[in-house]
Amino acid sequence: MFAFNFYNPTKLIFGKGKISSLSINIPKDSKVLVTYGGGSIKSNGVYDEVKAALADFNVVEFGGIEPNPEYTTLVKAIEIVKEEGVDFILAVGGGSVIDGSKFIAAGACIDGDPWGIMNGTAKINNAIKLGTILTLPATGSETNCGSVISRREFNAKFPFMNPHVFPKFSILDPEKSLSLTSHLVGNGVVDAFVHVLEQYVTYDVNAPLQDSFSEGILRTLLEQGPKTFNDLKDYDSRANVMLCATMALNGLIGSGVPQDWTTHYIGHVITALFGLDHARSLAIILPAVMQYQGDNRKDKMQKLLKNVFQVELEDENNLTAMAIDLTKQFFESVGVPTSFSAYNFGQKEVDKILDNISTFGDVKWGEKGDVDLEGVKKILDIAIAANG
């Protein structure tokens, strides 16, 4: 395996009724900014439970953080943090609220334009302390130091990572996610599954433990994903999916192994340009990336088929086609389409995606850094051809 550093100081607080532990996990006398999204937490009881747990704190609120959190929204929250002297941010919601809150936490400690965080002109030396209550299992943002921020005026959706924005704690009460729609549940399952594949289906570096952890998450998602999708009120399957989504992107399985985030990079552009759900963009691009890289990944395709999809392999033919087929079937089984045609996207949209990526400068994606703009074009051609 490769050399690596692994560091993850977020305290994971998991299970029914855990929101009540808020008061012992936020430093005494903190002024707390509670951030949230469109307001679903007010109808599902989470908001009331949070307010009750924070009875002894000085609390301000900032709602309205949208899916694919928008820079112009977040700078308003940064102003509030500065004006009110907020010293703890509690993000209540899914990956977008948490990602947005990481930007707020870091942005409030930056001199000058917080967009500097995204274009690399500002250095993060500090951040307001952050905690989260996760209501949607999907992105893994609750226990990592990454964040993805959008700025619609630029058609931009970019990531940043910084250890200062690790949440101090994250409370995952699966019961609090049982009001989600099947649409969002399916998206979450696909997002987590793709996160694992991007850290697992590359090339073999004799890292059997990391591989076994990845395979364990994938198998659990295969088994528990459709269960939770088809029985939205089932606590047990939701709890298992929630833990999978967290473990998929907390840094553990990617330690010491090659990774390929091409699917996410292209997916972000699709979402930025057309507003397609994050997971739905991934479900189209991942199979195309798998096909493009197929010959380079035979070892891992074989392991994926054998140890995850549990297929008895007779020979080494058609490994890639079989792996793609089973992956697509799985995504469709949780209600997530796997082709551009589901959204009536054709060559015109693909051209726009390529145009946007061509402004990025030098594209060197893939586990070996050899996927350039021409490679991206081929991946998109494969995705278009799959439209039939």
Place this chain on the structure above:
Amino acid sequence: MFAFNFYNPTKLIFGKGKISSLSINIPKDSKVLVTYGGGSIKSNGVYDEVKAALADFNVVEFGGIEPNPEYTTLVKAIEIVKEEGVDFILAVGGGSVIDGSKFIAAGACIDGDPWGIMNGTAKINNAIKLGTILTLPATGSETNCGSVISRREFNAKFPFMNPHVFPKFSILDPEKSLSLTSHLVGNGVVDAFVHVLEQYVTYDVNAPLQDSFSEGILRTLLEQGPKTFNDLKDYDSRANVMLCATMALNGLIGSGVPQDWTTHYIGHVITALFGLDHARSLAIILPAVMQYQGDNRKDKMQKLLKNVFQVELEDENNLTAMAIDLTKQFFESVGVPTSFSAYNFGQKEVDKILDNISTFGDVKWGEKGDVDLEGVKKILDIAIAANG
């Protein structure tokens, strides 16, 4: 699964040549106490590399921490920490040096007798900052907040746990462990394997992800353990075993599932009374605990046989006997005996073990807290009977 909290802030720094990163991981201007054991680090090059990396620090040393670190030794180090104004402890060694250094780190911040940490009369509110360089993969102490300390005058070997003694970082360079004897390598493999079984072979709580992680560690140890035992200079298998040992006891696989530490509790007494290596005591007791609990653990025995030992099961007969047999074969394959007779222990020794445990007060061990002193007696009877 059960509700749980998981917190592990230790930075894991893994791979060849990583000792050179010491200087950026210890706070500037720290006065560093380097702790170590019997001096093997002076013959295998680790000591020189550490000294070179600490060239810019004020360093004092404390060597001679023994296997099963002894209270009377550690209190001497506590005096040095206080006299010298040490503000960082760097433990260089295996689990004993690291456990001992945790006691030093906490004990130096206690008013009064540090033994209070062990008998529960002293509260740990703080500890000297600690980092480690691991030279022996086995106990997992490098990334957890537990420690086991011995006091020979009392025939005592007891654990303590406290979040203040989590190492800030742990450097795991597998190359630095390639001078170990096969005796110590075999012990380490068994210790890690037992740690996983004690968190896995209990009863099923619908926690498929945790189970898959445990199974992944066990399978990797089964495959890589004999490789590293039989080829002591092979970097890759040592690296894989080293990562397994760390992951076996960093809190991850035990999150949200029942655990049974009976084997460790009895093993500690055997080591305290007779000086038998820790892992060697476990290798005798674990099979006896498996047999004692067999009927209560059929689900997990079946999973262990199928997913770890990869046995095709035809029916549910003899699950326990088969699991015990394969576990013993594995221990023996890395040179660790599995019966008292290997050490000429008989009823006399067992009586002493029971006498010692009977001084503990109320014994309520096992995943359901129903293993009392009578249960321990039965477990020891099973172990004796296995002597043949």
